[in-house]
Amino acid sequence: MKSALLKVENLSxxxxxxxxxxxxxxxxxxxxxxxxxxxxxxxxxxxLLRTIAGFESPTAGRVVCQGVDLQSAGSxxxxxxxxxxxxxxxxxxxxxxxTVEDHLAMSCLxxxxxxxxxxxxxxxxxxxxxxxDKLRKRVSTLSGGERQRVxxxxxxxxxxxxxxxxxxxxxxxxxxxxxxxxxFVKLNLSGTALVLATHDLEMVRRLRKRCAILKDGQFKVExxx
Amino acid sequence: xxxxxxxxxxxLLPFRRSRVVIGLMVISLAQLMLGLWFCGSLLGEISExxxxxxxxxxxxxxxxxxESPVDAVRAAxxxxxxxxxxxxxxxxxxxxxxxxxxxxxxxxxxxxxxxxLIPRLLVARGVISEEAVxxxxxxxxxARVDAGPSHxxxxxxxxxxxxxxxxxxxxxxxxxxxxxMVVFERIQARDAREVTANLSAWGVxxxxxxxPALVSMLVLSLASAGISTGEWLxxxxxxxxxxxxxxxxxIDRVLSFPWLxxxxxxxxxxxxxxxxxxxxxxxxx
Numbered sequence: 001m002k003s004a005l006l007k008v009e010n011l012s013x014x015x016x017x018x019x020x021x022x023x024x025x026x027x028x029x030x031x032x033x034x035x036x037x038x039x040x041x042x043x044x045x046x047x048l049l050r051t052i053a054g055f056e057s058p059t060a061g062r063v064v065c066q067g068v069d070l071q072s073a074g075s076x077x078x079x080x081x082x083x084x085x086x087x088x089x090x091x092x093x094x095x096x097x098x099t100v101e102d103h104l105a106m107s108c109l110x111x112x113x114x115x116x117x118x119x120x121x122x123x124x125x126x127x128x129x130x131x132x133d134k135l136r137k138r139v140s141t142l143s144g145g146e147r148q149r150v151x152x153x154x155x156x157x158x159x160x161x162x163x164x165x166x167x168x169x170x171x172x173x174x175x176x177x178x179x180x181x182x183x184f185v186k187l188n189l190s191g192t193a194l195v196l197a198t199h200d201l202e203m204v205r206r207l208r209k210r211c212a213i214l215k216d217g218q219f220k221v222e223x224x225x
Numbered sequence: 226x227x228x229x230x231x232x233x234x235x236x237l238l239p240f241r242r243s244r245v246v247i248g249l250m251v252i253s254l255a256q257l258m259l260g261l262w263f264c265g266s267l268l269g270e271i272s273e274x275x276x277x278x279x280x281x282x283x284x285x286x287x288x289x290x291x292e293s294p295v296d297a298v299r300a301a302x303x304x305x306x307x308x309x310x311x312x313x314x315x316x317x318x319x320x321x322x323x324x325x326x327x328x329x330x331x332x333x334x335x336x337x338x339x340x341x342l343i344p345r346l347l348v349a350r351g352v353i354s355e356e357a358v359x360x361x362x363x364x365x366x367x368a369r370v371d372a373g374p375s376h377x378x379x380x381x382x383x384x385x386x387x388x389x390x391x392x393x394x395x396x397x398x399x400x401x402x403x404x405x406m407v408v409f410e411r412i413q414a415r416d417a418r419e420v421t422a423n424l425s426a427w428g429v430x431x432x433x434x435x436x437p438a439l440v441s442m443l444v445l446s447l448a449s450a451g452i453s454t455g456e457w458l459x460x461x462x463x464x465x466x467x468x469x470x471x472x473x474x475x476i477d478r479v480l481s482f483p484w485l486x487x488x489x490x491x492x493x494x495x496x497x498x499x500x501x502x503x504x505x506x507x508x509x510x
Binding site (some may be wrong): 057075076079080081082083084087093095098099102105106107108109111112 | 234330423431
């Protein structure tokens with residue numbers, strides 16, 4: 001049995017007292033696991049992913065990643081974990097006035113050389129995302145789809161144990177969506193655990209991965225889509 | 226790209242995004258710095274002038290005859306903050322002519338022997354040590370030396386009070402620098418938050434993630450210091466040339482660069498920047 005990389009236990013979240021956005025979310029993820037989180041718009045996918053990634057605190061429950069409880073972890077433990085977790089937020093978290101290259105450099109600022117993606121892998125991702133000739137361009141000059149690919153490229157510029165992505169292909173055309181999904185699957189096969197939020201049921205059906213449904217605040221994990 | 230280069234680019238973000246506001250802020254901070262530096266420089270000059278007013282003496286050196294060489298006297302006086310005026314026999318007579326015309330006429334009528342009665346004089350004003358006066362007395366070509374205080378005592382109080390007023394102005398200018406730094410920190414807070422959050426999200430330690438915000442503040446002060454240095458170089462000669470209020474007490478040179486005040490300004494700016502950036506109040510992640 002594989003040891004848990006990520007353990008989510010009875011997680012609940014409320015922004016207004018007495019109104020839970022989602023409740024009793026529990027699941028485990030081992031190295032190399034893949035989990036879709038499927039839910040409609042406003043179901044709470046983004047807040048759940050942000051909580052799992054340690055950017056928000058839950059109202060109840062706990063998230064344990066690599067044996068560290070995110071809620072009680074010290075800053076050095078959190079920094080260490082964040083070097084092992086790549087997160088692609090829905091709002092992409094890009095700085096408009098910086099170039100694509102700057103973003104790649106930023107994501108590698110806190111990590112050592114051995115924790116960065118190999119040059120050949122990075123070149124391949126750059127080629128695949130079609131950003132080769134845009135590395136020196138400011139993010140503000142790129143289209144929505146390109147910006148999303150910059151966020152993906154940044155997340156893949158280092159070797160992470162866990163990749164959490166919030167609708168990472170939402171702004172892509174059909175062809176690019178499948179190219180990127182293919183890349184995510186390969187990454188997963190190489191040992192990186194993935195948590196992907198989406199509302200694209202077709203994608204979940206095609207890839208036939210483990211899937212969780214977030215609906216009306218309830219979280220239910222299905223073994224296969 | 227090097228980490229330092231990236232940090233610098235991140236720190237310049239607020240300058241790119243709010244060019245006009247921050248540009249105006251750089252210019253206004255530069256004027257405050259210029260004010261501080263002038264105050265610092267004047268404080269330095271005033272302390273020298275007060276010293277002069279307190280210690281200056283008038284020394285009249287009467288040479289044995291009109292032909293006596295004065296080089297040894299000049300050497301003994303030195304050339305620090307001392308002005309030396311040399312009066313030859315004819316010049317002394319010309320000066321006396323208005324007040325004592327008969328006496329002058331009598332002296333002239335005696336001929337060469339009469340001219341020997343009115344010898345060559347050297348009048349030295351400034352801070353001259355007792356040692357130097359005694360040394361001059363011992364010179365063979367000197368007939369007589371009279372030394373007395375140069376009366377500037379009324380000015381001492383004035384300069385003392387002026388010094389106090391300048392110190393109060395320095396304190397107020399430093400307060401305005403503090404206000405400018407706080408306002409700048411507020412203006413760049415959004416950008417700093419974005420950068421800090423972004424770097425923290427990628428595992429960069431919290432103290433390092435706040436570095437760009439700190440560098441932004443230092444860049445602001447360096448840019449301001451650059452402008453005020455330029456203004457200083459442009460204006461210092463002009464100010465000194467046109468401010469005759471110090472009169473003969475003024476030292477004949479342009480204002481010296483106030484390194485101490487520059488140091489104080491940068492120390493204040495650096496400490497403020499560190500407090501504002503790392504206090505946690507300013508940059509909430």
